[in-house]
Structures are given as C-alpha cells and as structure tokens.
Amino acid sequence: MVAGGAVAGASAVHDRRGTGTIVDDRKIQLTILDNINRDKDLVRGNYRVKVVVFNGTVLLCGQASTPALRQRAEDIAKANSDSARMINEIVVVDEPEGFWRRRQDNAMSIRVRTALLDITSMPGFDASRVNVTMCNGTAFLMGSVSHEAAEAVVQIVRDVNGVDKVVKVFEYTD
Secondary structure (H helix, E strand, O other), X not given: OHHHHHHHHHHHHHOOOOHHHHHHHXXXXXXXXXXXXXXXXXXXXXXXXXXXXXXXXXXXXXEEOOHHHHHHHHHXXXXXXXXXXXXXXXXXXXXXXXXXXXXXXXXXXXXXXHHHXXXXXXXXXXXXXXXXXXXXXXXXXXXXXXHHHHHHHHHHHHOOOOOOEEEEEEEEOO
C-alpha cells in the first residue's frame, strides 16, 4: 500500500490533472474493471479487457470472443461511469492472446516509454505526461499535450520495433 501510494504520488507530480481527477479516474477504472471481471462470459477462456481512464475518458482494449461480448463490456463501462467519451477498441477474435503476447506488450510498453525520453527538441516536454497502453501490438496514447507534442510522440512511437499501430486518445492543450 505505502509503495503504491508513493508511486502514485510521484506520477501525480508530473500529471496535469488535479489530484481529485486522478483519484476519480482511478476509482472509475477499478469499478469498471471489477464489473467486467465479474462477468464470467467476458473473461472465460483467457479473454481479457483492459480499462484505462484519463480525465474521464474511458478506453477499453483487449479481446472478446463475440461482438455481443464486446458490446457488453462497453455497456458495463457506460453503466459505471458518466464519461462523455468512451473509446471501445476491443477486438473480436477466435483465440485470445496468450501469455507471451501479453508479456511482449508489457515489454513494448517499456520500450515505448523509454523512446519517449528522447524527445529533446521540445523544451518543457515531459514524457511522463503521456500514458502508454499496449494491447495486441497497438499503442494507445493518452494524455494532455499540445498538437506539436502529440505529433512528435506519434512519430517516435511508430518507429518502436514491434508497434503495429498507434491510436491517439489525446486531449489537446492548445
């Protein structure tokens, strides 16, 4: 608990959202995830759904076995948040990604975050303000950034080996 609080506190220092917004986003994320995980049809057979919330925007990614289950995950998310913006990027697949694919996504997420540290052409750019979520080789980018920063981030992320697709879910500061 203490270590988790310290990490959350450290990342909140760089976050442009207020502390209340960060806490609200996390509560919404955990509530949606808990309700999705309670739906045994959604998680049966190693299918999984990731939930990320930034400034009230809800991103769903992962896999479902049918279009109806994909929609059910979105319905659960809508019922557990008052988000004006819901992005459902859950893909319908016959076979869910395996353990090794998830590990590859985790490793790729680290590589992407590390690559973002190389943006030195923009004074004041802080890579920790960009949330990177990897899912099935797709990089989902969230955060509150300028258009210029968003384009620089996308160019860097596209060049990371193993990233198949980049999806921008940014809020723009300009």
